Amino acid sequence: xxxxxxxxxxxxxxxxxxxxxxxxxxxxxxxxxxxxxxxxxxxxxxxxxxxxxxxxxxxxxxxxxxxxxxxxxxxxxxxxxxxxxxxxxxxxxxxxxxxxxxxxxxxxxxx
Amino acid sequence: xxxxxxxxxxxxxxxxxxxxxxxxxxxxxxxxxxxxxxxxxxxxxxxxxxxxxxxxxxxxxxxxxxxxxxxxxxxxxxxxxxxxxxxxxxxxxxxxxxxxxxxxxxxxxxxxxxx
Numbered sequence: 197x198x199x200x201x202x203x204x205x206x207x208x209x210x211x212x213x214x215x216x217x218x219x220x221x222x223x224x225x226x227x228x229x230x231x232x233x234x235x236x237x238x239x240x241x242x243x244x245x246x247x248x249x250x251x252x253x254x255x256x257x258x259x260x261x262x263x264x265x266x267x268x269x270x271x272x273x274x275x276x277x278x279x280x281x282x283x284x285x286x287x288x289x290x291x292x293x294x295x296x297x298x299x300x301x302x303x304x305x306x307x
Numbered sequence: 308x309x310x311x312x313x314x315x316x317x318x319x320x321x322x323x324x325x326x327x328x329x330x331x332x333x334x335x336x337x338x339x340x341x342x343x344x345x346x347x348x349x350x351x352x353x354x355x356x357x358x359x360x361x362x363x364x365x366x367x368x369x370x371x372x373x374x375x376x377x378x379x380x381x382x383x384x385x386x387x388x389x390x391x392x393x394x395x396x397x398x399x400x401x402x403x404x405x406x407x408x409x410x411x412x413x414x415x416x417x418x419x420x421x422x
Contacts, residue, residue: 229411237345237398239413282350294341295402295411297350 198223198285202298209273209305217268217301219283228259230268233280233300242268242281273305310334311403313414320391320421328386328417330401336381339404342374344397345416351400357384391421 199222209215221228230242243250243257245266250257254273259266270277280300287294310333320326330340338359343351355371357363357378365371373395375387384403388395401414 227409229409231411237400237416237418239400241410241412244409294353294356295351299350302348 197287198225198296200283200285200296200298202281202283202301204301205299206302207304209303211273211275211305211307213273213305214269214271215273215303217270217281217303219266219268219298221264221266221283221285224261224264225285226261227286228261228266229284229295230257230266231282231284232277233282235279239282270303273303275305275307278303278305309403309405309410309412311401311412311414313399313401313417315417316415317418318420320419322392322421323390325387325389326391326419328388328399328401328419330384330386330403330414332382332403332412335403335405337384337403337405338381340376340378340384341402341404342376342384342386343400343402345400346397354386388419391419393421395419396421 201220203218227246229244231239233239245257245259247259247261254271256269280302282300284295284297312331314329340357342354345351354369355363355365357376359378363376378384400416
């Protein structure tokens with residue numbers, strides 16, 4: 197099955213710093229999503245980005261599907277950006293659209 | 308975005324008892340519900356997939372007699388942890404299937420502690 201790897205596993209930033217999170221996947225995919233899990237456990241969609249680049253405020257994401265990776269950029273980080281960032285792709289097999297998850301990048305933004 | 312609720316948000320129970328977790332999709336109908344378990348500092352692990360009105364499909368290694376899933380309506384699915392043990396302590400999250408949409412919405416999670 198598809199493997200999803202994320203790096204770095206942990207990241208500590210000072211408020212205002214920029215960062216890049218990476219997601220590699222082992223097979224061609226036609227879908228990829230980035231999620232943020234806040235410190236209380238709530239998961240939120242950030243981007244659906246099978247290819248190309250999208251931006252939403254201080255966050256942007258780029259997926260290069262032919263090279264099997266995606267990047268999440270966080271600019272001018274804030275303490276509220278803390279939490280775990282996951283990327284996930286859909287499993288091709290079957291019809292129930294299971295998500296295959298990376299292990300996440302745990303981000304701590306210090307004031 | 309869609310609203311998904313879970314109840315309870317946090318529960319502590321004694322070993323051997325059963326706990327029911329409810330997941331509701333409040334503003335759309337979910338024919339499919341995904342149930343996940345997440346241990347501390349780990350990723351989400353899919354436990355089972357349920358379809359409204361039919362039996363759930365469990366992932367390998369998940370005991371179907373221990374984790375009972377009911378998906379009786381398009382807006383409500385329940386997960387019952389039967390005869391809970393301390394190793395069942397975890398964070399349980401539901402995700403309604405969003406057919407035709409790319410965005411995914413998750414319940415806020417239920418933190419189960421078995422003493």
